[in-house]
Amino acid sequence: MKLVAKTLYGMEDVLIKELTELGAKNIEKGNRVVTYVGDKRLLYASNLWLRTAISVLLPIQNFRFRDEKDLYAQFAKINFSEYMKVNQTFAVKGAVNSKLFNHTGYPRLVLKDAIADHFRDKFDKRPSVDLEKPQILFDIHIEENQCTVSLNSSGAPLFQRGYRQGTGEAPINEVVAAGLIYLSGWDQKSNFIDVTCGSGTIPIEAALMANGIPPNIARKSYSFQYWYDYDQQLWEDIYSKAPNVPKRDLDFKIIGSDTDGDVILKARENIKALPLGKTISFEVKEFNDQVCPEGKGILICNPPYGERLQDEALFDLYRDLGNFFKRKMKGYDCWVISSNFDAFKNIELKPAKKIQVYNGSLSCDFRKYEIFEGSLVEHKYGEQNQRREPKRNKRS
Structure with a gap:
């Protein structure tokens, strides 16, 4: 599988070193991301062991689109029932950098509607959105007219280690x-x-x-x-x-x-x-x-x-x-x-x-x-x- 680990600016090289030690292959550095190839074991291990990753993504669709209408049409081609059940909760997050949209949050709403419409048409029932603790989290990344839809394997960001009981006024991530x-x-x-x-x-x-x-040894x-x-x-x-x-x-x-x-x-x-x-x-x-x-x-x-x-x-x-x-x-x-x-x-x-x-x-x-x-x-x-x-x- 091709996998994507998101990180913070300046931490890419550190993350590459971590992934190398985990046994990842075909590692490539990007801007705040590192892509690599691995199996299901590595996907699970990445979530447990990576100290400088924010989340680990599994891309499921990559395409170019012309405009807002075409974006929905491309989303509608995805068989979302392969990735979640109608009774599961979901949410959409991600980053949008495109002059095609006046509001960067709009493509996320389009994807949310496409997922809901898919299940309504197929099962006559729409899954529920849960922005706080969704069971299935979709990630969208748009750069101009290039779009990638991924499954976020982490869910909550990986800096939420599970050990923090209390903090001061400005805790460091x-x-x-x-x-x-x-x-x-x-x-x-x-x-x-x-x-x-x-x-x-x-x-x-x-x-x-x-x-x-592992940094996430206490995470549930x-x-x-x-x-x-x-x-x-x-x-x-x-x-x-x-x-x-x-x-x-x-x-x-x-x-x-x-x-x-x-x-x-x-x-x-x-x-x-x-x-x-x-x-x-x-x-x-x-x-x-x-x-x-x-x-x-x-x-x-x-x-x-x-x-x-x-x-x-x-x-x-x-x-x-x-x-x-x-x-x-x-x-x-x-x-x-x-x-x-x-x-x-x-x-x-x-x-x-x-x-x-x-x-x-x-x-x-x-x-x-x-x-x-x-x-x-x-x-x-x-x-x-x-x-x-x-x-x-x-x-x-």
Whole structure:
């Protein structure tokens, strides 16, 4: 089967790596999507294991159309009763980018009507629409006059992992969190810290990775479980073979801290739904009071962007973060995600790397600050010495 995994801007290469490790073939990179080829086992495994996918689609029809009338005519050719029963609920979602339509939601309504008309004509009964929790979810993608209709095998987006019991005011999307961890280059063998952890999403995603546990181990349902050809035995085999206990030999720390005691309580509640044991240490603490564990590691933080803080207070926060990195985080790579580029300047450190990502609808930078021991000159001189190979004696 040709499959399509949807993701976020900037996460395509990470998703390709994940799919390669799952055994996908003929992988092709697109804009916010990755296409690949696999069987039913891979379709199910993709939903369980992919950390940076939003949903996994199975295309069922692809065509060109002339206008609105022709779009309906093309939809009417699809035998929708091959994909759902008349007593099942359904919904239509997707993306439309075409000058042919004044309202991007109109093609979704046309597809909804075509599905309802198909069942009315064939069974004299229309299936019900459920926008909140549909059993069958159709996805439509239109680019000018090219249309693809797909079955969404995931149903609810895959960032709805099933473990989140409570959140703070602006929780980061789980897919974004996992993508940031991958982009940071964390080796899953060294210390990991988040000093603005909120309800714990970034440390939780890090702990799942470090323990080799699927991101959706706590999730209860997927849309593919309502499909005609759902193989329950195959799904149970895939799920039962997935690791569901924490590793006992983690010789590094995963720490999440925040000044808000209420959100730390929510973070501790969230991990109760996961088989992580005591992998994560959640602490109520000012980041200036954080003592980093010995050895090297990664820090990732998602500070406020300015929606609820005045500029002066926000700039002070970022300045304090920069000073904290310099004083307390030597030997670590410190990463910050933010959409506030003026606030970034107050960190007063030169970023070693900048990556554009999106957090929701906000275009953000994900910036890396290398905090090394000693002076910059000593650091660069040490790197040059490591790269310089000794001359070898040519005599055998």
